[in-house]
Amino acid sequence: MHSKEEIIKRLQSDSNKEDIIKLLNTDGEQQNVLLKTANEIKSKYVGNVVYLRGLIEYSNFCEKNCKYCGIRKDNKKISRYTMTEQEVIDAALYAYQENYASIALQAGELSSEKYIRKITSLLEKINAETNNELGITLSLGEQSEETLKIWKEKLGIRRYLLRIETSNKELYEKIHPNNETHSFQKRLETLKLLQKLNYQVGTGVMIGLPFQTIENLAEDILFFKDLDVDMIGMGPYIEHSDTPLYEYKNRLLPIDQRYNLTLKMIAICRIMFKDINIVASTAMQAIDYRGREAAIMAGANIVMPNLTPQKYRENYLLYQNKPCLDEDARRCKQCLEVRIQLTGNKTGYGEWGDSRHFFRRTALN
Ligand code: SAM
Ligand code: SF4
Secondary structure (H helix, E strand, O other): OOOHHHHHHHHHOOOOHHHHHHHHOOOHHHHHHHHHHHHHHHHHHHOOEEEEOEEEEEEOOOOOOOOOOOOOOOOOOOOOOEOOHHHHHHHHHHHHHOOOOEEEEEEOOOOOHHHHHHHHHHHHHHHHHOOOOOEEEEEOOOOOHHHHHHHHHHOOOOEEEOOOEOOOHHHHHHHOOOOHHHOHHHHHHHHHHHHHOOOEEEEOEEEOOOOOOHHHHHHHHHHHHHHOOOEEOOEEOOOOOOOHHHHHHHHOOOHHHHHHHHHHHHHHHHHHHOOOEEEOOHHHHHHOOOHHHHHHHOOOOEEOOEOOOHHHHOOOOOOOOOOOOOOOHHHHHHHHHHHHHHOOOEEOOOOOOOOHHHHHHHHHO
16 A cells, blocks of 8 residues: 555656556555545645636548547548637637636648638637737647747747657557558657747547557656656547447446546646646546546646537537537536536636646756
Protein backbone atom coordinates (compact mmCIF):
# COMPACT_ATOMS: atom_id res chain seq x y z
CA MET A 1 0.00 0.00 0.00
CA HIS A 2 1.45 3.36 -1.04
CA SER A 3 0.96 6.41 1.16
CA LYS A 4 0.40 9.85 -0.28
CA GLU A 5 4.04 10.76 0.40
CA GLU A 6 5.30 7.62 -1.26
CA ILE A 7 3.21 8.24 -4.40
CA ILE A 8 4.57 11.77 -4.70
CA LYS A 9 8.12 10.60 -4.13
CA ARG A 10 7.83 7.83 -6.70
CA LEU A 11 6.41 10.15 -9.34
CA GLN A 12 8.84 12.91 -8.64
CA SER A 13 12.04 11.01 -8.51
CA ASP A 14 13.06 10.77 -12.13
CA SER A 15 9.88 8.83 -12.66
CA ASN A 16 10.43 5.42 -14.00
CA LYS A 17 8.07 3.38 -16.04
CA GLU A 18 7.66 0.61 -13.46
CA ASP A 19 6.39 3.05 -10.82
CA ILE A 20 3.85 4.48 -13.27
CA ILE A 21 2.72 0.99 -14.24
CA LYS A 22 2.24 0.06 -10.58
CA LEU A 23 0.11 3.13 -10.01
CA LEU A 24 -1.93 2.49 -13.16
CA ASN A 25 -2.65 -0.98 -11.81
CA THR A 26 -3.97 0.21 -8.44
CA ASP A 27 -7.61 -0.12 -7.52
CA GLY A 28 -9.96 0.32 -4.55
CA GLU A 29 -8.59 2.28 -1.61
CA GLN A 30 -5.16 2.57 -3.20
CA GLN A 31 -6.69 4.21 -6.29
CA ASN A 32 -8.56 6.63 -4.01
CA VAL A 33 -5.29 7.68 -2.34
CA LEU A 34 -3.79 8.35 -5.78
CA LEU A 35 -6.74 10.47 -6.94
CA LYS A 36 -6.90 12.37 -3.65
CA THR A 37 -3.19 13.13 -3.81
CA ALA A 38 -3.63 14.52 -7.34
CA ASN A 39 -6.53 16.68 -6.18
CA GLU A 40 -4.34 18.19 -3.46
CA ILE A 41 -1.54 18.90 -5.93
CA LYS A 42 -4.05 20.54 -8.26
CA SER A 43 -5.26 22.80 -5.44
CA LYS A 44 -1.72 23.76 -4.58
CA TYR A 45 -0.37 24.45 -8.08
CA VAL A 46 -3.33 25.61 -10.16
CA GLY A 47 -5.94 26.39 -7.51
CA ASN A 48 -9.52 25.24 -6.96
CA VAL A 49 -10.67 26.75 -10.23
CA VAL A 50 -12.04 25.11 -13.35
CA TYR A 51 -11.69 27.10 -16.57
CA LEU A 52 -14.10 26.95 -19.47
CA ARG A 53 -13.50 26.48 -23.18
CA GLY A 54 -16.76 26.84 -25.09
CA LEU A 55 -16.56 24.04 -27.65
CA ILE A 56 -17.58 24.80 -31.22
CA GLU A 57 -17.63 21.69 -33.42
CA TYR A 58 -17.29 23.69 -36.60
CA SER A 59 -17.46 20.96 -39.25
CA ASN A 60 -17.53 17.18 -39.54
CA PHE A 61 -15.94 17.09 -43.00
CA CYS A 62 -12.65 15.27 -42.74
CA GLU A 63 -10.13 14.06 -45.29
CA LYS A 64 -8.80 11.43 -42.90
CA ASN A 65 -9.88 7.93 -42.08
CA CYS A 66 -8.71 7.27 -38.51
CA LYS A 67 -10.04 3.80 -37.78
CA TYR A 68 -11.64 4.73 -34.45
CA CYS A 69 -13.50 7.92 -35.34
CA GLY A 70 -17.19 8.22 -36.16
CA ILE A 71 -16.70 11.19 -38.50
CA ARG A 72 -13.93 9.56 -40.58
CA LYS A 73 -14.14 10.26 -44.29
CA ASP A 74 -15.46 6.83 -45.28
CA ASN A 75 -18.37 6.83 -42.85
CA LYS A 76 -21.17 7.44 -45.31
CA LYS A 77 -23.87 7.09 -42.69
CA ILE A 78 -23.59 10.61 -41.31
CA SER A 79 -24.72 13.86 -42.89
CA ARG A 80 -21.85 16.22 -43.36
CA TYR A 81 -22.19 19.81 -42.15
CA THR A 82 -20.19 22.99 -41.77
CA MET A 83 -21.52 25.69 -39.47
CA THR A 84 -22.22 29.00 -41.16
CA GLU A 85 -20.01 31.94 -40.34
CA GLN A 86 -22.86 33.58 -38.47
CA GLU A 87 -23.48 30.45 -36.40
CA VAL A 88 -19.84 30.35 -35.34
CA ILE A 89 -19.82 34.05 -34.50
CA ASP A 90 -23.03 33.67 -32.51
CA ALA A 91 -21.54 30.79 -30.53
CA ALA A 92 -18.37 32.81 -29.88
CA LEU A 93 -20.43 35.82 -28.83
CA TYR A 94 -22.42 33.64 -26.48
CA ALA A 95 -19.17 32.50 -24.84
CA TYR A 96 -17.98 36.11 -24.68
CA GLN A 97 -21.16 37.48 -23.19
CA GLU A 98 -21.44 34.65 -20.68
CA ASN A 99 -17.88 35.34 -19.57
CA TYR A 100 -16.47 31.96 -20.55
CA ALA A 101 -13.35 33.87 -21.64
CA SER A 102 -12.24 31.11 -24.02
CA ILE A 103 -13.51 28.99 -26.86
CA ALA A 104 -12.17 25.90 -28.63
CA LEU A 105 -12.75 25.53 -32.35
CA GLN A 106 -12.67 21.89 -33.38
CA ALA A 107 -13.31 20.09 -36.68
CA GLY A 108 -12.32 17.22 -38.91
CA GLU A 109 -9.05 17.75 -40.72
CA LEU A 110 -9.07 19.66 -44.01
CA SER A 111 -6.20 21.56 -45.51
CA SER A 112 -7.23 23.04 -48.86
CA GLU A 113 -6.28 26.67 -49.40
CA LYS A 114 -9.93 27.62 -49.59
CA TYR A 115 -10.64 26.01 -46.21
CA ILE A 116 -7.63 27.65 -44.54
CA ARG A 117 -8.69 31.05 -45.91
CA LYS A 118 -12.16 30.46 -44.53
CA ILE A 119 -10.88 29.58 -41.06
CA THR A 120 -8.52 32.56 -41.08
CA SER A 121 -11.32 34.93 -41.98
CA LEU A 122 -13.57 33.35 -39.37
CA LEU A 123 -10.94 33.83 -36.67
CA GLU A 124 -10.45 37.46 -37.71
CA LYS A 125 -14.17 38.06 -37.38
CA ILE A 126 -14.37 36.37 -33.97
CA ASN A 127 -11.49 38.55 -32.77
CA ALA A 128 -13.16 41.70 -34.11
CA GLU A 129 -16.57 40.88 -32.60
CA THR A 130 -15.11 40.09 -29.21
CA ASN A 131 -12.53 42.86 -28.96
CA ASN A 132 -9.69 40.33 -29.12
CA GLU A 133 -10.69 39.30 -25.64
CA LEU A 134 -11.55 35.64 -26.21
CA GLY A 135 -8.80 33.09 -25.65
CA ILE A 136 -8.99 30.73 -28.63
CA THR A 137 -7.86 27.11 -28.72
CA LEU A 138 -7.71 25.40 -32.09
CA SER A 139 -8.12 21.69 -32.66
CA LEU A 140 -8.04 21.42 -36.44
CA GLY A 141 -5.54 18.62 -36.93
CA GLU A 142 -2.18 18.78 -38.71
CA GLN A 143 -1.64 22.00 -40.62
CA SER A 144 1.33 23.50 -42.47
CA GLU A 145 3.94 25.73 -40.85
CA GLU A 146 2.75 28.65 -42.94
CA THR A 147 -0.85 28.28 -41.78
CA LEU A 148 0.03 27.76 -38.13
CA LYS A 149 2.33 30.78 -38.28
CA ILE A 150 -0.38 33.05 -39.64
CA TRP A 151 -2.88 31.92 -37.00
CA LYS A 152 -0.37 32.44 -34.22
CA GLU A 153 1.45 35.57 -35.29
CA LYS A 154 -1.18 37.51 -37.21
CA LEU A 155 -4.28 36.43 -35.34
CA GLY A 156 -2.86 35.92 -31.87
CA ILE A 157 -4.23 32.39 -31.43
CA ARG A 158 -2.79 31.11 -28.16
CA ARG A 159 -3.41 27.40 -27.90
CA TYR A 160 -3.49 24.29 -30.06
CA LEU A 161 -4.70 20.83 -29.15
CA LEU A 162 -3.37 17.91 -31.20
CA ARG A 163 -3.60 14.52 -29.59
CA ILE A 164 -0.83 12.12 -30.46
CA GLU A 165 -3.54 9.45 -29.86
CA THR A 166 -0.85 6.97 -28.77
CA SER A 167 2.88 7.58 -28.49
CA ASN A 168 3.60 4.03 -29.64
CA LYS A 169 4.36 4.05 -33.36
CA GLU A 170 3.27 0.43 -33.97
CA LEU A 171 -0.02 0.96 -32.15
CA TYR A 172 -0.53 4.25 -34.02
CA GLU A 173 -0.12 2.37 -37.26
CA LYS A 174 -2.69 -0.24 -36.20
CA ILE A 175 -5.36 2.35 -35.49
CA HIS A 176 -4.76 4.42 -38.62
CA PRO A 177 -4.64 3.52 -42.30
CA ASN A 178 -1.15 2.82 -43.46
CA ASN A 179 -0.44 5.80 -45.73
CA GLU A 180 1.16 9.22 -45.81
CA THR A 181 -1.97 11.07 -44.76
CA HIS A 182 -1.83 9.23 -41.45
CA SER A 183 1.84 9.48 -40.63
CA PHE A 184 2.96 9.16 -37.01
CA GLN A 185 6.09 11.12 -37.86
CA LYS A 186 4.07 14.02 -39.27
CA ARG A 187 1.92 14.16 -36.12
CA LEU A 188 5.05 14.31 -33.97
CA GLU A 189 6.61 16.96 -36.17
CA THR A 190 3.46 19.07 -36.01
CA LEU A 191 3.57 18.99 -32.20
CA LYS A 192 7.19 20.17 -32.27
CA LEU A 193 6.30 22.83 -34.82
CA LEU A 194 3.53 24.15 -32.59
CA GLN A 195 6.04 24.49 -29.76
CA LYS A 196 8.51 26.25 -32.04
CA LEU A 197 5.80 28.72 -33.01
CA ASN A 198 5.17 29.42 -29.34
CA TYR A 199 1.69 28.01 -29.02
CA GLN A 200 0.55 26.61 -25.71
CA VAL A 201 0.60 23.01 -26.86
CA GLY A 202 -1.82 20.34 -25.77
CA THR A 203 -1.72 16.70 -26.64
CA GLY A 204 -3.21 13.48 -25.33
CA VAL A 205 -4.12 9.89 -25.99
CA MET A 206 -7.12 7.60 -26.05
CA ILE A 207 -7.23 5.16 -23.18
CA GLY A 208 -8.36 1.57 -23.63
CA LEU A 209 -7.69 1.23 -27.36
CA PRO A 210 -7.62 -2.28 -28.79
CA PHE A 211 -4.06 -3.71 -28.58
CA GLN A 212 -3.00 -1.03 -26.05
CA THR A 213 -1.18 -2.21 -22.93
CA ILE A 214 -0.65 -0.59 -19.52
CA GLU A 215 2.98 -0.29 -20.51
CA ASN A 216 1.96 1.74 -23.58
CA LEU A 217 0.03 4.12 -21.31
CA ALA A 218 2.99 4.53 -18.97
CA GLU A 219 5.11 5.35 -22.03
CA ASP A 220 2.49 7.89 -23.11
CA ILE A 221 3.00 9.71 -19.79
CA LEU A 222 6.76 9.67 -20.30
CA PHE A 223 6.18 11.01 -23.82
CA PHE A 224 4.21 13.95 -22.35
CA LYS A 225 7.12 14.53 -20.01
CA ASP A 226 9.71 14.50 -22.79
CA LEU A 227 7.66 16.86 -24.89
CA ASP A 228 7.15 19.12 -21.86
CA VAL A 229 3.47 19.65 -22.70
CA ASP A 230 1.43 22.63 -21.53
CA MET A 231 -1.97 20.96 -21.71
CA ILE A 232 -3.30 17.43 -21.81
CA GLY A 233 -6.65 16.35 -23.21
CA MET A 234 -7.16 12.60 -22.97
CA GLY A 235 -10.12 10.36 -22.57
CA PRO A 236 -11.36 6.81 -22.82
CA TYR A 237 -11.61 5.22 -26.23
CA ILE A 238 -15.28 4.49 -26.92
CA GLU A 239 -16.09 2.20 -29.79
CA HIS A 240 -18.28 3.30 -32.70
CA SER A 241 -20.10 0.66 -34.72
CA ASP A 242 -19.49 2.41 -38.05
CA THR A 243 -15.71 2.33 -37.77
CA PRO A 244 -13.15 -0.39 -38.65
CA LEU A 245 -11.87 -0.75 -35.06
CA TYR A 246 -15.31 -1.91 -33.99
CA GLU A 247 -14.39 -5.40 -35.07
CA TYR A 248 -12.15 -5.62 -31.98
CA LYS A 249 -14.89 -4.64 -29.57
CA ASN A 250 -14.71 -7.99 -27.80
CA ARG A 251 -11.03 -7.50 -27.03
CA LEU A 252 -11.48 -4.18 -25.24
CA LEU A 253 -11.16 -3.60 -21.52
CA PRO A 254 -14.59 -3.32 -19.88
CA ILE A 255 -15.80 0.27 -20.02
CA ASP A 256 -15.52 0.82 -16.25
CA GLN A 257 -11.85 -0.15 -16.42
CA ARG A 258 -11.22 2.31 -19.26
CA TYR A 259 -12.93 4.94 -17.11
CA ASN A 260 -10.84 4.18 -14.04
CA LEU A 261 -7.64 4.04 -16.06
CA THR A 262 -8.42 7.50 -17.43
CA LEU A 263 -8.86 8.84 -13.89
CA LYS A 264 -5.52 7.33 -12.89
CA MET A 265 -3.79 8.71 -16.01
CA ILE A 266 -5.12 12.19 -15.16
CA ALA A 267 -4.02 11.86 -11.53
CA ILE A 268 -0.50 10.70 -12.41
CA CYS A 269 -0.12 13.52 -14.96
CA ARG A 270 -1.28 16.09 -12.41
CA ILE A 271 1.18 14.82 -9.79
CA MET A 272 4.07 14.68 -12.26
CA PHE A 273 3.46 17.88 -14.22
CA LYS A 274 1.69 19.98 -11.55
CA ASP A 275 0.97 23.27 -13.32
CA ILE A 276 -0.27 22.16 -16.74
CA ASN A 277 -3.91 22.37 -17.82
CA ILE A 278 -5.78 19.07 -17.98
CA VAL A 279 -9.16 18.63 -19.66
CA ALA A 280 -12.03 16.71 -18.07
CA SER A 281 -13.19 15.15 -21.35
CA THR A 282 -16.78 14.77 -22.46
CA ALA A 283 -16.05 11.09 -23.19
CA MET A 284 -15.84 10.55 -19.42
CA GLN A 285 -19.39 11.77 -19.09
CA ALA A 286 -20.45 9.41 -21.87
CA ILE A 287 -19.50 6.56 -19.53
CA ASP A 288 -20.71 7.94 -16.23
CA TYR A 289 -23.14 10.75 -15.56
CA ARG A 290 -20.63 12.28 -13.16
CA GLY A 291 -17.55 11.47 -15.26
CA ARG A 292 -16.35 15.01 -15.72
CA GLU A 293 -16.67 15.76 -12.01
CA ALA A 294 -14.66 12.63 -11.24
CA ALA A 295 -11.97 13.82 -13.68
CA ILE A 296 -11.87 17.21 -11.94
CA MET A 297 -11.52 15.48 -8.57
CA ALA A 298 -8.60 13.53 -10.05
CA GLY A 299 -6.74 16.68 -11.09
CA ALA A 300 -8.37 18.07 -14.26
CA ASN A 301 -8.99 21.83 -14.39
CA ILE A 302 -10.60 22.50 -17.79
CA VAL A 303 -14.07 21.69 -19.10
CA MET A 304 -15.42 22.29 -22.56
CA PRO A 305 -19.14 23.10 -22.51
CA ASN A 306 -20.61 22.39 -25.92
CA LEU A 307 -21.75 25.45 -27.90
CA THR A 308 -22.40 23.62 -31.18
CA PRO A 309 -25.98 24.27 -32.37
CA GLN A 310 -28.15 21.32 -31.41
CA LYS A 311 -29.12 20.50 -35.00
CA TYR A 312 -25.53 19.50 -35.79
CA ARG A 313 -24.65 17.54 -32.70
CA GLU A 314 -25.90 14.15 -33.77
CA ASN A 315 -23.58 14.38 -36.77
CA TYR A 316 -20.50 15.01 -34.66
CA LEU A 317 -20.53 11.65 -32.96
CA LEU A 318 -16.90 10.61 -32.64
CA TYR A 319 -18.10 7.72 -30.49
CA GLN A 320 -21.47 6.39 -29.44
CA ASN A 321 -23.45 7.53 -26.36
CA LYS A 322 -22.03 11.05 -26.59
CA PRO A 323 -23.82 13.02 -23.86
CA CYS A 324 -25.73 16.33 -23.98
CA LEU A 325 -27.00 15.94 -27.54
CA ASP A 326 -30.28 17.58 -26.65
CA GLU A 327 -29.04 20.30 -24.32
CA ASP A 328 -28.80 23.86 -25.54
CA ALA A 329 -25.91 26.08 -24.48
CA ARG A 330 -27.86 27.79 -21.70
CA ARG A 331 -28.95 24.56 -20.02
CA CYS A 332 -25.49 23.17 -20.48
CA LYS A 333 -24.04 26.17 -18.63
CA GLN A 334 -26.37 25.85 -15.64
CA CYS A 335 -25.75 22.13 -15.42
CA LEU A 336 -21.97 22.55 -15.55
CA GLU A 337 -21.92 25.29 -12.98
CA VAL A 338 -23.62 23.06 -10.43
CA ARG A 339 -21.37 20.15 -11.33
CA ILE A 340 -18.21 22.21 -10.88
CA GLN A 341 -19.44 23.56 -7.55
CA LEU A 342 -20.05 20.03 -6.31
CA THR A 343 -16.36 19.25 -6.82
CA GLY A 344 -15.39 22.07 -4.43
CA ASN A 345 -14.09 24.27 -7.27
CA LYS A 346 -15.22 27.60 -8.59
CA THR A 347 -15.76 28.32 -12.28
CA GLY A 348 -13.10 30.61 -13.72
CA TYR A 349 -15.49 33.06 -15.38
CA GLY A 350 -13.77 35.94 -17.13
CA GLU A 351 -10.35 34.30 -16.85
CA TRP A 352 -8.40 32.88 -19.78
CA GLY A 353 -6.92 30.21 -17.57
CA ASP A 354 -3.78 29.90 -19.68
CA SER A 355 -1.38 27.08 -18.94
CA ARG A 356 0.88 28.25 -16.11
CA HIS A 357 3.35 25.67 -17.27
CA PHE A 358 3.66 27.41 -20.63
CA PHE A 359 4.89 30.61 -19.01
CA ARG A 360 7.33 28.73 -16.80
CA ARG A 361 8.59 26.66 -19.75
CA THR A 362 9.07 29.63 -22.05
CA ALA A 363 10.69 31.76 -19.33
CA LEU A 364 13.22 29.01 -18.71
CA ASN A 365 14.11 28.59 -22.39
N1 SAM B 1 -9.58 16.23 -36.47
C1 SAM B 1 -8.80 16.75 -35.41
C2 SAM B 1 -7.81 15.73 -34.90
O1 SAM B 1 -8.00 14.55 -35.14
O2 SAM B 1 -6.86 16.14 -34.25
C3 SAM B 1 -9.62 17.27 -34.25
C4 SAM B 1 -10.95 16.66 -34.03
S1 SAM B 1 -10.91 14.94 -33.54
C5 SAM B 1 -12.57 14.51 -33.69
C6 SAM B 1 -10.68 15.11 -31.78
C7 SAM B 1 -10.32 13.86 -31.04
O3 SAM B 1 -11.43 12.97 -30.97
C8 SAM B 1 -9.23 13.00 -31.59
O4 SAM B 1 -7.96 13.54 -31.30
C9 SAM B 1 -9.50 11.65 -30.92
O5 SAM B 1 -8.63 11.43 -29.83
C10 SAM B 1 -10.94 11.78 -30.42
N2 SAM B 1 -11.73 10.61 -30.82
C11 SAM B 1 -12.05 10.25 -32.08
N3 SAM B 1 -12.73 9.08 -32.07
C12 SAM B 1 -12.83 8.68 -30.77
C13 SAM B 1 -13.38 7.54 -30.11
N4 SAM B 1 -13.97 6.56 -30.80
N5 SAM B 1 -13.31 7.50 -28.76
C14 SAM B 1 -12.72 8.48 -28.06
N6 SAM B 1 -12.16 9.58 -28.63
C15 SAM B 1 -12.21 9.68 -29.97
FE1 SF4 C 1 -10.74 13.17 -38.84
FE2 SF4 C 1 -9.83 13.87 -36.39
FE3 SF4 C 1 -11.69 11.92 -36.70
FE4 SF4 C 1 -9.18 11.48 -37.50
S1 SF4 C 1 -9.88 11.87 -35.37
S2 SF4 C 1 -11.04 10.98 -38.65
S3 SF4 C 1 -8.61 13.50 -38.25
S4 SF4 C 1 -11.91 14.09 -37.15
